[in-house]
Amino acid sequence: MFLVGLSGGIASGKSSVVQVFRDLGCAVIDADAIAHQVVKPGYPAYHRIVQAFGHEILLKNGEINRQALGSIIFRQSEKRKLLNAITHPEIRYRYVILDIPLLFETKTMLRFMKHTVVVYCDPQTQLSRLMQRNGLSQEEAEERIAAQLPLEEKRQLAQHILDNSGEWEVTRRQTLHLHSQLEDSLDFLPLRLGLLAGFIGIIYLFSRHLLL
Template sequence: MSTNSPGVIIGLTGGIASGKSTVSRHFESLGVTVIDADHIARKVVEPGQPALADIVEVFGSEVLNEDGTLNRTALGAHIFQNPDLRARLGAITHPRIAQEMAHQSAAAFERGEPWVIYDAALIVENGLHEAFDSLIVVACSPETQLERLMARDGLSEDEARARIDSQMPLSEKLKVADFVIDNDRSLDHTRRQVDNLFSTLDARIRHSGSARPTDD
């Protein structure tokens, strides 16, 4: 993606409860602009946005709360086991999410920032990793992932395993990773890795305009 923009865009992803948000926040603390896909996805379906009107046209007014906001639970019930409806929803939201991502990254580059991070859960699933300059994957062991998910969301072990099993295995994401952050130990250990990776990426990008490890 960097070949078509004035700066470098790096993908950041990981499995559920792997610690992606922890890594994302530390990159932000180091001064990197992090573009949050979840935040954008919520923004584009706010009341008054064209995407929300399109969703209502397809799924009906029952996907709205009384205050006119999107009822995500009701919408989820429509698309949970219906690939066609999921595809229709994606056709409504994905182009607008991509447009907002491009807007935010362009604004960062206009401010003189040489690189930004795009934080999203489904980068590999959607094939977006091939468009970015490089990909960071946050990883932890399956046991740690399970424990964190149960604690975070108050789930039983069976419920947590079902959520993990519904996603692409972390091992598949690691196969296409350019950089891996091991988030299986202490918070300090994770932060040190992020600090080191930040220094490596910032120096490499400022020197060569690319984050690819093979550039060295």
């Protein structure tokens, strides 16, 4: 499994692209939920983790104490490999889309991404869409756009571009084509979801907060 960082700009159409990936059955954004789900009580991975790490990693309600488990695997590489061996077969997604609005601004998560994607539209389209969507004056819309890294700069930084300047059907076809590329890629590498999920969730929430 590998991570695909998805970004864009305000009113670029990123949310619509995310929905296409969701409709395709892709795991989007909530990698943390995936990692949590496979280690819930009753799942095979849960029992194997308890056997391997002992009951001291459990909370009073029987769920795994991720902080306690994390402190073990960060200190002991052999335990980390063991956890990966247990959880990876239970996570059945080829790749995970992480919707991070400030992916290129903060740069914090870039090193974890195997692929980066930006949903782009030309400046005039972005401006008019934002004005119409949010009921803003041109000056207000321009101020909000100026507060972000320009889409043209993000376009230069991303590996994949989804151009949403025109008809939505064209963008949808681009998204379907990208999905096929990612599914057929040779980048099926183990993803340390158990280690990264909490961190990813924090970065994502932080990114969303800054855009409000």
